[in-house]
Amino acid sequence: MKLLKKIIKYTLLFFFISTISSVILLRFIPVYITPLMLIRSVQNMSRGESPVWHHQWVPLDRISHWLPQAVVASEDNLFLEHKGFDFVQIEKALEENKTRKKPRGASTISQQTAKNVFLWPSHSFIRKGLEVYFTFLIEHIWGKERIMEVYLNSIEMGKNIYGAEAVAQKHFNVTAKNLSKSQCALIAATLPNPIRFNSAQPSPYIQKRKRQIISLMGKIAPVKFN
Numbered sequence: 001m002k003l004l005k006k007i008i009k010y011t012l013l014f015f016f017i018s019t020i021s022s023v024i025l026l027r028f029i030p031v032y033i034t035p036l037m038l039i040r041s042v043q044n045m046s047r048g049e050s051p052v053w054h055h056q057w058v059p060l061d062r063i064s065h066w067l068p069q070a071v072v073a074s075e076d077n078l079f080l081e082h083k084g085f086d087f088v089q090i091e092k093a094l095e096e097n098k099t100r101k102k103p104r105g106a107s108t109i110s111q112q113t114a115k116n117v118f119l120w121p122s123h124s125f126i127r128k129g130l131e132v133y134f135t136f137l138i139e140h141i142w143g144k145e146r147i148m149e150v151y152l153n154s155i156e157m158g159k160n161i162y163g164a165e166a167v168a169q170k171h172f173n174v175t176a177k178n179l180s181k182s183q184c185a186l187i188a189a190t191l192p193n194p195i196r197f198n199s200a201q202p203s204p205y206i207q208k209r210k211r212q213i214i215s216l217m218g219k220i221a222p223v224k225f226n
Contacts, residue, residue, distance in 0.1 A: 030057040060149040064179035070188035073216035084139040145225035171200035
């Protein structure tokens with residue numbers, strides 16, 4: 001029993017030291033690789049495809065100011081106000097999912113960033129619990145500006161495409177800094193499923209979502225950081 005307690009104690013100690021250290025480290029250095037990039041590469045190889053991904057880290061000031069506005073309007077309009085979790089949307093999703101065939105998520109940009117950088121895609125309770133833990137850490141250690149910077153650099157934005165700079169170059173032949181308001185809204189419109197939806201070749205549905213997002217962008221406060 002004493003041995004078991006020691007093992008548990010040191011395992012927990014290692015977990016907290018390693019995870020908190022990782023979050024602190026990534027507060028200052030770029031995130032060049034995520035678990036999803038590796039998972040997608042393995043999936044590509046299993047299909048006989050090249051295990052390649054397109055990703056180029058750029059600081060937030062080299063990304064169009066329209067892109068934070070578009071993703072906040074589309075994904076998480078209380079991003080600057082909440083502490084990592086939008087409990088109103090969570091409650092709504094839980095209620096709606098009682099009658100929906102396909103469950104609706106209510107993850108904030110902070111939660112999505114925590115999942116993208118530190119975890120793996122799944123719907124298990126363990127993964128969700130870890131997502132809550134890492135979301136709490138990045139909210140308190142990184143702050144909103146760093147969360148947005150990492151989110152826009154790490155999120156999947158197309159097949160083998162990760163981050164604003166890569167999607168800007170691959171889909172629009174511009175840099176992330178020069179993305180237009182319309183292009184940013186198109187990118188945001190595809191984020192629920194960037195493999196199925198293509199911002200370079202938008203379907204009528206994505207064009208409709210783009211117009212909705214542009215309208216929402218005009219209704220929310222400008223996304224600015226201190």
